[in-house]
Each structure stands twice: as structure tokens, then as C-alpha cells.
Amino acid sequence: MKFGIIGAGIVGTALAVRLEEAGHECIGVHTRSRLSYERFCQYLVKEHLTLDALVSSADGLFITTQDDMIREVAESLSLKPLIKPAQVWIHCSGSLPSNVLRIRNDLSVRCLSLHPLQAFASVEKALAILPGTHFGIEGDDQEFGEGIVKDLGGIPHHILASQKSxxxxxxxxxxxxxxxxxxxxxxxxxxxxxxxxxxxxxxxxxxxxxxxxxxxxxxxxxxxxxxxxxxxxxxxxxxxxxxxxxxxxxxxxxxxxxxxxxxxxxxxxxxxxxxxxxxxxxxxxxxx
Structure with a gap:
């Protein structure tokens, strides 16, 4: 899978590193913070890309921003004219359902939530404990989500979107x-x-x-x-x-x-x- 990271915080950085190690390819990262991008590049040197570039090229997009920004990012992505067909949009929030990403029903994107059931204090800590971490999964393609979690060394669990709170x-x-x-x-x-x-x-x-x-x-x-x-x-x-x-x-x-x-x-x-x-x-x- 060719994937992009939107939001280069602790979780996004750790996911990118471990997915690359598992054989996936991070094509780039998008973040508003120069400091978070510089920290990301300490672990994985990738180009800073626009949302247009990511949405037209990636098989999957991980939206690892703060929870209150996830919907806004999805709205921005939905306005892009060149969305790659069958693209999967993934967020890692434990409280928001995957359908928060579903801005338009006419888009062919799949919406998925993969929540690591762990507290990550730093990128180093996240990298150390991602293998063995339990994940809550819900969304359009849970089998695909299971595969991603297993590639991360995690343990997948399917949860009910209606009871995610x-x-x-x-x-x-x-x-x-x-x-x-x-x-x-x-x-x-x-x-x-x-x-x-x-x-x-x-x-x-x-x-x-x-x-x-x-x-x-x-x-x-x-x-x-x-x-x-x-x-x-x-x-x-x-x-x-x-x-x-x-x-x-x-x-x-x-x-x-x-x-x-x-x-x-x-x-x-x-x-x-x-x-x-x-x-x-x-x-x-x-x-x-």
C-alpha cells in the first residue's frame, strides 16, 4: 500500500515508521506544524506534500490529527477533484466513528477507524509498544483494517460503531x-x-x-x-x-x-x- 500521513504527531509518526518496516510505502506527509514535520523526519525522511498530491496518489490516507480536526480534514479532502479510486481514509480516534469521514456519499472512498488502545507518551514509546497493542476497528472495510493492524504487530478487535462512545x-x-x-x-x-x-x-x-x-x-x-x-x-x-x-x-x-x-x-x-x-x-x- 502507498499511504500518506495527515498530521505528524506521535501516533502518525509511529504508524508511518512501522508500516514502512512492514513493506508499505509512505509517499509523504502533510502537517500544519513545521516542528512536527521536522520531528517526523527524524524518524522517517519523507516529502511534505499538499493534500492534492496525497489524495491523488495514495492508496490510503491516515488522518492522525487531533479529534476536533478530523472532520475538517475530511471536508477538505472531499473537495479535491482527483481522489484516487477506492482510496481508504483512516482515522485513529477512539471516540469518533469512522463515518465522520463520510462527507459525500458519491465518493468511492472507504472510511475506516483504527484506534490503538494505548497511551503513547512519546514517539519512542509508541514505536516500542505498538507491537502487541490492541486496536478497536470499525468502518467500511474491517478485513483491510485487520491486515493493517497485524502488519503493525497489533491485535485487532471489531467494535460497534453505534456504541463507540x-x-x-x-x-x-x-x-x-x-x-x-x-x-x-x-x-x-x-x-x-x-x-x-x-x-x-x-x-x-x-x-x-x-x-x-x-x-x-x-x-x-x-x-x-x-x-x-x-x-x-x-x-x-x-x-x-x-x-x-x-x-x-x-x-x-x-x-x-x-x-x-x-x-x-x-x-x-x-x-x-x-x-x-x-x-x-x-x-x-x-x-x-
């Missing part, structure tokens, strides 16, 4: 809200006298251990702690000493933990005693 929400919970949970834990440690970087440093091994357990035994078996054990007295102690602004967050998470705990026990042929279950539900639903 929920897919993205799941990714946000797993990635962004993990940082929020760490912040919450650090705040509670500070109340107990362990503050700042010391608190985070002491919590990270525990978090890594939990991630390891998730890898080894999965859900719900990786759940441990007082809710999983049915220890309502410990949960009550947490709530009695907790800053009031954090109680509702703790309770919401605790109710989800109780649901997982019930599933875990069911898989083991066990149940909470009625007294345990009622005490936990009461504490996690309302605490005065």
Missing part, C-alpha cells in the same frame, strides 16, 4: 481514571501521615501487584480486600474516618466491588451470608 469510555476508565484512583489513594494516605511522592511510591507496588493478578487470574478472581471477604466492620471503619468529600466516591466503588465479590463467590460455589450482604449494602448505599 462506550468503548472509549471503557478505555478512559481503565487509563485516565486509574490515575484518578491513584490520586484518591494518595489523598487518603496523606490523611494517615504519608504524603506526596512518598505515598505514591508506596502505593505503586501494590497497584502493580493488582495488575499482575488481573493478568494471571482475571475478573472477578483478582478482587481482594474487605468487600470481597465480606468484612463490613472494616468498611465501616473506613467510612467513619474518611473525609466527607470522598465518602460518595468510596461507596460507588464499593458497590461495584460488592457486585464483583458476589460473582467471585458464585464461581467458587459460595455466597455472602445474608447478614454480611445486608450490612455491606447498607454501608455502601447510605452512611450517616
Amino acid at each position: 462506550l468503548y472509549h469510555a471503557g478505555a478512559v476508565v481503565a487509563s485516565n481514571y486509574l490515575v484518578v484512583l491513584a490520586s484518591l489513594a494518595v489523598e487518603l494516605f496523606a490523611e494517615a501521615g504519608i504524603e506526596g511522592t512518598e505515598a505514591l511510591a508506596s502505593l505503586l507496588p501494590l497497584m502493580r501487584g493488582t495488575l499482575y493478578n488481573l493478568e494471571q487470574v482475571g475478573l472477578p478472581q483478582a478482587l481482594t480486600g474487605p468487600v470481597a471477604r465480606g468484612d463490613a466492620q472494616v468498611v465501616r471503619g473506613h467510612l467513619e474516618h474518611m473525609p466527607s468529600k470522598l465518602i460518595e466516591i468510596y461507596q460507588g466503588l464499593g458497590l461495584k466491588a460488592l457486585e464483583l465479590g458476589q460473582n467471585k463467590k458464585a464461581q467458587q460455589g459460595l455466597i455472602y451470608s445474608p447478614e454480611e450482604l445486608n450490612r455491606l449494602k447498607s454501608l455502601l448505599s447510605k452512611f450517616i
Whole structure:
């Protein structure tokens, strides 16, 4: 495939490098930023081309701009008179469906979304972890998309375009809200006298251990702690000493933990005693 990159950020640069290594040919790159183009050329020296040149020559165009620019780029491309027949337009947004690229129904282009389910802090990091990265795929030619993902060394998953916002929400919970949970834990440690970087440093091994357990035994078996054990007295102690602004967050998470705990026990042929279950539900639903 001859492909072009529109938007030379971290993702666009890393995709171009890995696709070239897989045997595809990057014919050029288009970006508004001189600095991003210069950085792109540190990894892959390619000509800076106009949109007209890219759209008339490439088999595929990767639109790797910020999400709020994707529609605008597609609109600009749709106005070009010499679009290569059967061209595929690909964006890498986790929240936008592929049909955001479908500006005109009379164009023969295929619209596709390939979203890497990973957080890339730098081009070097992206290049290192693209192999083995999971991708969410939806759009006109998912078989073609699967091939691209496999050429990148990734793992493809087909998602429903109509529910893509929920897919993205799941990714946000797993990635962004993990940082929020760490912040919450650090705040509670500070109340107990362990503050700042010391608190985070002491919590990270525990978090890594939990991630390891998730890898080894999965859900719900990786759940441990007082809710999983049915220890309502410990949960009550947490709530009695907790800053009031954090109680509702703790309770919401605790109710989800109780649901997982019930599933875990069911898989083991066990149940909470009625007294345990009622005490936990009461504490996690309302605490005065």
C-alpha cells in the first residue's frame, strides 16, 4: 500500500515508521506544524506534500490529527477533484466513528477507524509498544483494517460503531481514571501521615501487584480486600474516618466491588451470608 500521513504527531509518526518496516510505502506527509514535520523526519525522511498530491496518489490516507480536526480534514479532502479510486481514509480516534469521514456519499472512498488502545507518551514509546497493542476497528472495510493492524504487530478487535462512545469510555476508565484512583489513594494516605511522592511510591507496588493478578487470574478472581471477604466492620471503619468529600466516591466503588465479590463467590460455589450482604449494602448505599 502507498499511504500518506495527515498530521505528524506521535501516533502518525509511529504508524508511518512501522508500516514502512512492514513493506508499505509512505509517499509523504502533510502537517500544519513545521516542528512536527521536522520531528517526523527524524524518524522517517519523507516529502511534505499538499493534500492534492496525497489524495491523488495514495492508496490510503491516515488522518492522525487531533479529534476536533478530523472532520475538517475530511471536508477538505472531499473537495479535491482527483481522489484516487477506492482510496481508504483512516482515522485513529477512539471516540469518533469512522463515518465522520463520510462527507459525500458519491465518493468511492472507504472510511475506516483504527484506534490503538494505548497511551503513547512519546514517539519512542509508541514505536516500542505498538507491537502487541490492541486496536478497536470499525468502518467500511474491517478485513483491510485487520491486515493493517497485524502488519503493525497489533491485535485487532471489531467494535460497534453505534456504541463507540462506550468503548472509549471503557478505555478512559481503565487509563485516565486509574490515575484518578491513584490520586484518591494518595489523598487518603496523606490523611494517615504519608504524603506526596512518598505515598505514591508506596502505593505503586501494590497497584502493580493488582495488575499482575488481573493478568494471571482475571475478573472477578483478582478482587481482594474487605468487600470481597465480606468484612463490613472494616468498611465501616473506613467510612467513619474518611473525609466527607470522598465518602460518595468510596461507596460507588464499593458497590461495584460488592457486585464483583458476589460473582467471585458464585464461581467458587459460595455466597455472602445474608447478614454480611445486608450490612455491606447498607454501608455502601447510605452512611450517616
